[in-house]
Amino acid sequence: MANIFNNIPADIPNEIFEDIIKTKNLRVERIVSKGQSSPDTGWYDQEENEWVIVLSGFGEIEYINGDKIILEQGDYLDIKAHVKHRVIATSPDEATVWLAIFY
Amino acid sequence: MANIFNNIPADIPNEIFEDIIKTKNLRVERIVSKGQSSPDTGWYDQEENEWVIVLSGFGEIEYINGDKIILEQGDYLDIKAHVKHRVIATSPDEATVWLAIFY
Numbered sequence: 001m002a003n004i005f006n007n008i009p010a011d012i013p014n015e016i017f018e019d020i021i022k023t024k025n026l027r028v029e030r031i032v033s034k035g036q037s038s039p040d041t042g043w044y045d046q047e048e049n050e051w052v053i054v055l056s057g058f059g060e061i062e063y064i065n066g067d068k069i070i071l072e073q074g075d076y077l078d079i080k081a082h083v084k085h086r087v088i089a090t091s092p093d094e095a096t097v098w099l100a101i102f103y
Numbered sequence: 104m105a106n107i108f109n110n111i112p113a114d115i116p117n118e119i120f121e122d123i124i125k126t127k128n129l130r131v132e133r134i135v136s137k138g139q140s141s142p143d144t145g146w147y148d149q150e151e152n153e154w155v156i157v158l159s160g161f162g163e164i165e166y167i168n169g170d171k172i173i174l175e176q177g178d179y180l181d182i183k184a185h186v187k188h189r190v191i192a193t194s195p196d197e198a199t200v201w202l203a204i205f206y
Contacts, residue, residue: 004156005177021154021181025128026206028154051124051131053107053202055158055177074108074158078124099156101204103129 004055008032008095020099031098033059033090043084048102050079057096060089107158111135111198123202134201136162136193146187151205153182160199163192 009016012034021028027048034057038044043064053076060070061077064084071077079085090096112119115137124131130151137160141147146167156179163173164180167187174180182188193199 001172001174001178001180003177004179020179021204021206023206026204028204069104071104074106075104076107076123077104099202101124101129101131103124103126 004030004097004099008097012036012095025103027102029100029102031100033057033087033096033098034094035092036087036090038087043086045084046079046081046102049081051101051103052077052079053099055097055099057091057094058089059087059091059096059098062086062088107133107200107202111200115139115198128206130205132203132205134203136160136190136199136201137197138195139190139193141190146189148187149182149184149205152184154204154206155180155182156202158200158202160194160197161192162190162194162199162201165189165191 012032015036015038016032018030020030054071054073056073058070058072060068062068115135118139118141119135121133123133157174157176159176161173161175163171165171
């Protein structure tokens with residue numbers, strides 16, 4: 001057994017990406033942010049669909065069409081492959097823990 | 104956008120199972136329990152691996168070898184296919200919200 005909120009450093013100078021499950025068809029990742037936006041430049045343009053939920057903190061997603069969505073605890077979103085998006089803000093004071101399923 | 108903690112009825116006479124993602128290779132399910140154990144009789148003996156996390160409340164899992172594990176908020180477990188297990192207790196006072204990935 002493990003806990004999704006464990007092993008979060010106090011200082012998070014860069015976002016932390018960790019695989020939890022990785023198979024041929026599936027990747028489940030924990031992402032921990034603290035004030036970062038990502039990617040550094042440009043947009044995510046992903047081969048896979050991404051289902052993502054915020055488990056602590058908050059994150060703001062922007063789509064290339066200008067739509068912006070703030071995700072708080074428990075909020076989830078399904079981002080289809082090749083729908084360009086980026087994270088424009090995350091909680092500066094507490095860690096934002098995301099669980100992302102790439103499928 | 105949706106929230107994993109929304110649409111939880113006050114009365115939960117039976118566990119609630121809802122698909123969030125369903126593809127050929129993947130099923131993601133929200134399970135909401137309140138005091139139930141499951142299955143009603145016997146053991147889960149599943150074709151797929153199950154990764155499961157508790158997001159609120161708690162649940163106690165028993166394996167057929169007698170091992171018991173209590174999962175509280177944020178705790179997760181990877182249960183391999185055909186590893187027989189069952190849920191022997193869930194929080195009686197608040198809803199236990201599980202997110203399960205069958206893969």
